[in-house]
Amino acid sequence: MATLARLQARSTSMGQQYYYRNSVVDVFRKKENDAAVKIQSWFRGCQVRAYIRHLHTVATTIQKWWRGYLGRQRYQLIVKIQRRWRGYKIRKYCFNYYYLKEYLKAVSETNDAVREALEEFAEMKDREEKKADLEREEKKRDYQARKTHYLLSTKQIPGIYNSPFRKDPDPWELRLQKAKPLTHRRPKVKQTHSVSLSDWLACTSARSFPRSEILPPIDRKPCQGPFRPVAEVLEQRYRPLEPTLRVADPLDGLKEARREVQRQEWARNVNDNMFLPFSSYHKNKKYIPTLHLSSKYGSDSYGRQHFRDENPKRWICDKDFQTVLPSFDLFSKYGKLYSKAGQIV
Amino acid sequence: MSQRQVLQVFEQYQKARTQFVQTVAELATRPQNIETLQNAGVMSLLRPLLLDVVPTIQQTAVLALGRLANYNDDLAEAVVKGGILPQLVYSLVEQNRFYKKAAAFVLRAVGKHSPQLAQAIVDCGALDTLVVCLEDFDPGVREAAAWAFSYIARHNAELSQAVVDAGAVPLLVLCIQEPEIALKGIAASALSDIAKHSPELAQTVVDVGAIAHLAQMILNPDAKLKRQVLSALSQIAKHSVNMAEMVVEAEIFPVVLTCLKDKDDYVKKNASTLIREIAKHTPELSQLIVNAGGVAAVIDCIASCKGNIRLPGIMMLGYVAAHSENLAMAVIISKGVPMLSVCLSEEPEDHIKAAATWALGQIGRHTPEHARAVVVTNTLPVLLSLYMSTESSEDLQIKSKKALKNILQQCTYLPALEPLLYDAPPNILKHVVGQFSKVLPHDCKARRLFVTSGGLKKIQEIKAEPGSLLQEYINSINSCYPEEIVRYYSPGYSDTLLQRVDSYQPLTH
Numbered sequence: 001m002a003t004l005a006r007l008q009a010r011s012t013s014m015g016q017q018y019y020y021r022n023s024v025v026d027v028f029r030k031k032e033n034d035a036a037v038k039i040q041s042w043f044r045g046c047q048v049r050a051y052i053r054h055l056h057t058v059a060t061t062i063q064k065w066w067r068g069y070l071g072r073q074r075y076q077l078i079v080k081i082q083r084r085w086r087g088y089k090i091r092k093y094c095f096n097y098y099y100l101k102e103y104l105k106a107v108s109e110t111n112d113a114v115r116e117a118l119e120e121f122a123e124m125k126d127r128e129e130k131k132a133d134l135e136r137e138e139k140k141r142d143y144q145a146r147k148t149h150y151l152l153s154t155k156q157i158p159g160i161y162n163s164p165f166r167k168d169p170d171p172w173e174l175r176l177q178k179a180k181p182l183t184h185r186r187p188k189v190k191q192t193h194s195v196s197l198s199d200w201l202a203c204t205s206a207r208s209f210p211r212s213e214i215l216p217p218i219d220r221k222p223c224q225g226p227f228r229p230v231a232e233v234l235e236q237r238y239r240p241l242e243p244t245l246r247v248a249d250p251l252d253g254l255k256e257a258r259r260e261v262q263r264q265e266w267a268r269n270v271n272d273n274m275f276l277p278f279s280s281y282h283k284n285k286k287y288i289p290t291l292h293l294s295s296k297y298g299s300d301s302y303g304r305q306h307f308r309d310e311n312p313k314r315w316i317c318d319k320d321f322q323t324v325l326p327s328f329d330l331f332s333k334y335g336k337l338y339s340k341a342g343q344i345v
Numbered sequence: 346m347s348q349r350q351v352l353q354v355f356e357q358y359q360k361a362r363t364q365f366v367q368t369v370a371e372l373a374t375r376p377q378n379i380e381t382l383q384n385a386g387v388m389s390l391l392r393p394l395l396l397d398v399v400p401t402i403q404q405t406a407v408l409a410l411g412r413l414a415n416y417n418d419d420l421a422e423a424v425v426k427g428g429i430l431p432q433l434v435y436s437l438v439e440q441n442r443f444y445k446k447a448a449a450f451v452l453r454a455v456g457k458h459s460p461q462l463a464q465a466i467v468d469c470g471a472l473d474t475l476v477v478c479l480e481d482f483d484p485g486v487r488e489a490a491a492w493a494f495s496y497i498a499r500h501n502a503e504l505s506q507a508v509v510d511a512g513a514v515p516l517l518v519l520c521i522q523e524p525e526i527a528l529k530g531i532a533a534s535a536l537s538d539i540a541k542h543s544p545e546l547a548q549t550v551v552d553v554g555a556i557a558h559l560a561q562m563i564l565n566p567d568a569k570l571k572r573q574v575l576s577a578l579s580q581i582a583k584h585s586v587n588m589a590e591m592v593v594e595a596e597i598f599p600v601v602l603t604c605l606k607d608k609d610d611y612v613k614k615n616a617s618t619l620i621r622e623i624a625k626h627t628p629e630l631s632q633l634i635v636n637a638g639g640v641a642a643v644i645d646c647i648a649s650c651k652g653n654i655r656l657p658g659i660m661m662l663g664y665v666a667a668h669s670e671n672l673a674m675a676v677i678i679s680k681g682v683p684m685l686s687v688c689l690s691e692e693p694e695d696h697i698k699a700a701a702t703w704a705l706g707q708i709g710r711h712t713p714e715h716a717r718a719v720v721v722t723n724t725l726p727v728l729l730s731l732y733m734s735t736e737s738s739e740d741l742q743i744k745s746k747k748a749l750k751n752i753l754q755q756c757t758y759l760p761a762l763e764p765l766l767y768d769a770p771p772n773i774l775k776h777v778v779g780q781f782s783k784v785l786p787h788d789c790k791a792r793r794l795f796v797t798s799g800g801l802k803k804i805q806e807i808k809a810e811p812g813s814l815l816q817e818y819i820n821s822i823n824s825c826y827p828e829e830i831v832r833y834y835s836p837g838y839s840d841t842l843l844q845r846v847d848s849y850q851p852l853t854h
Contacts, residue, residue: 100671100674103671104671104674104675104678107635107636107640107675107678107679108678108679110636110637110638110641111638111640111641111678111679112641113638114599114602114637114638114639114641114642115638115641115642115645118602118603118605118606118642118645121603121606122606125606125608
């Protein structure tokens with residue numbers, strides 16, 4: 001009884017405990033269930049994939065055999081085409097026999113050309129060298145002949161190269177005849193200066209100072225006597241010229257300038273006749289008169305005729321101007337100077 | 346004593362010093378005097394004169410020193426040990442051009458003997474002063490400085506690097522552009538000595554634009570200058586494909602081919618060296634040379650000279666033929682093979698023969714056509730004799746064996762192979778017989794010829810181990826012929842016949 005009572009007392013708690021323990025495990029149960037499901041699904045997936053792979057390989061093998069069989073049936077045609085194509089490819093692109101032959105021919109032609117060119121070059125070099133040698137020889141012999149020109153034969157005495165017992169004179173004799181004897185070295189003749197302005201200017205420059213080889217010793221005693229100091233004398237002697245503008249200009253400057261202009265124009269102009277027009281240039285040109293002449297009112301009143309000439313018909317009266325004020329001296333002699341032809345009295 | 350007499354003493358002393366130094370300088374020009382001078386202790390006497398008051402004595406003393414140091418390396422070492430170099434370097438900067446020329450001469454004379462002496466020169470800081478001399482106005486000073494640089498840089502790569510670091514290369518390129526021929530030549534040789542050691546040094550020379558100027562100078566008529574220029578270009582081109590291409594881009598072809606026709610032998614040699622260095626890198630460069638007609642020019646050049654001058658040309662032909670069979674065919678149609686056979690038979694030197702055999706091997710190894718072209722000129726017996734001869738050097742023997750093997754593996758021209766059947770040693774014989782065994786089964790005319798010329802007989806006489814390659818070849822040849830013929834030619838057949846005669850009992854009726 002007591003146990004029963006105890007048990008009954010604990011029954012609720014036990015029920016709770018029981019419920020609690022079950023519910024606690026429930027969470028894990030779910031997790032574990034999921035995990036188990038996952039593992040199983042993965043493993044089944046592997047199995048299926050392996051099976052499918054196996055099926056694939058088998059199918060591939062069968063297809064391989066079948067296609068090979070089909071291909072061998074169609075063997076002749078396809079392989080014929082491939083054969084022809086491969087042969088063509090090799091012959092045309094990889095090893096073109098004819099191209100090689102052409103290339104080798106071109107190479108041998110180039111070789112021949114190069115050989116020829118080099119031969120020519122070597123020959124040319126040879127020739128140049130020989131020519132240079134010959135020239136040198138010639139120059140040497142010429143110099144020898146000039147040095148020994150005195151061995152030339154004269155009218156009286158035959159020279160050593162012109163022995164009377166020989167038929168022809170020795171070629172050296174002919175060379176001696178042609179050679180000009182060597183001259184002694186003579187001092188050069190000084191050129192005479194033409195006197196002109198620029199020369200005078202030049203000879204007063206410092207460079208033309210007469211200089212001797214040896215400078216005079218510095219501590220020379222001054223010469224005795226009524227001599228001016230040397231520096232002064234030299235200064236006076238070598239004072240530079242200061243010409244006026246009139247002297248500095250050349251006399252015929254104007255003429256020169258004119259001649260220069262003429263020369264330039266002569267060089268520049270196409271037609272020497274300056275003011276004559278080209279003959280046919282103005283043929284079709286219409287003459288356009290000036291405004292001055294083409295107006296119906298005639299030319300304007302201008303110029304000497306208008307200002308100076310007298311036209312009695314147009315005078316308004318007979319009398320002259322009255323001189324109220326004495327006129328300028330400037331105009332007093334107008335018309336009276338040299339002759340009575342002036343009409344103003 | 347009056348002032349005048351005192352001054353006279355000094356004048357006498359000066360005269361004596363001048364005379365001494367001038368006589369020593371003159372005596373030093375002759376080699377036989379130098380020993381005596383050395384024993385008399387001329388070095389210790391010349392040293393104080395280097396610091397003399399009078400400039401002419403200084404200069405003559407330096408000149409004498411240079412001539413002494415030029416003669417042998419003991420004296421040069423004495424110059425270095427005597428501490429003269431720093432003094433020279435110091436005064437080089439200040440003095441006039443005669444002194445500079447003489448001092449540069451001393452540096453050159455010391456530096457030329459060995460790398461250690463050249464290193465001593467570099468260590469005392471002479472390179473910077475020499476670079477200053479290279480910028481001088483006087484061409485003689487520049488020439489002396491450039492010459493000194495060239496001798497220093499000649500020894501090894503470190504010294505060349507020191508020269509480059511001192512900044513000499515741009516100035517040398519400027520010197521090349523000067524009008525004086527001697528200066529150009531020395532500057533070109535200096536650049537060549539710098540560039541020859543390594544690709545990096547060659548690259549420094551190329552970077553200053555030396556190639557264009559060197560290429561222009563090929564046209565100059567002076568022979569010595571051409572030698573140096575061609576040598577410089579070949580030292581640059583030898584290092585890598587890029588440099589060779591750069592040299593070719595400077596448009597040296599076809600001008601270089603005219604140098605192959607020059608009168609001077611060394612110009613020809615250097616020109617063919619240059620072409621060889623360009624040809625050896627890639628097939629494209631060789632193709633370029635072939636297209637420009639270079640092969641014909643080189644063959645003509647080989648024909649016109651003798652000895653060591655031919656060597657670069659022969660090697661060039663080998664390199665060109667080695668690249669591809671088309672190029673080898675180009676060499677063949679340019680008539681290279683007869684020339685090479687002539688070289689092979691004429692030349693006494695082993696290394697030239699070795700080069701010629703190598704070249705022939707490269708030409709003949711590509712296809713049966715090529716091999717035929719090579720053996721037609723009767724080269725195989727010559728090669729064989731070279732291989733067998735005991736006088737040939739090892740190098741020659743190895744090369745001729747290789748060439749023989751290469752050619753034999755492609756050779757199908759039987760008349761040329763037959764003489765080899767008689768003389769060849771077993772290792773060569775196996776190749777020869779192998780070639781026969783390849784050709785005979787297919788060609789009946791050749792079979793007939795083989796029998797009538799006695800080749801079959803010779804084959805039977807060859808003793809070969811059963812199961813070896815040689816025996817197989819022999820068997821395959823024998824199988825081309827009917828049984829009776831083979832038995833007829835086998836050795837001892839006459840004996841067997843006689844035996845049969847002996848053992849034959851005539852039928853008595």
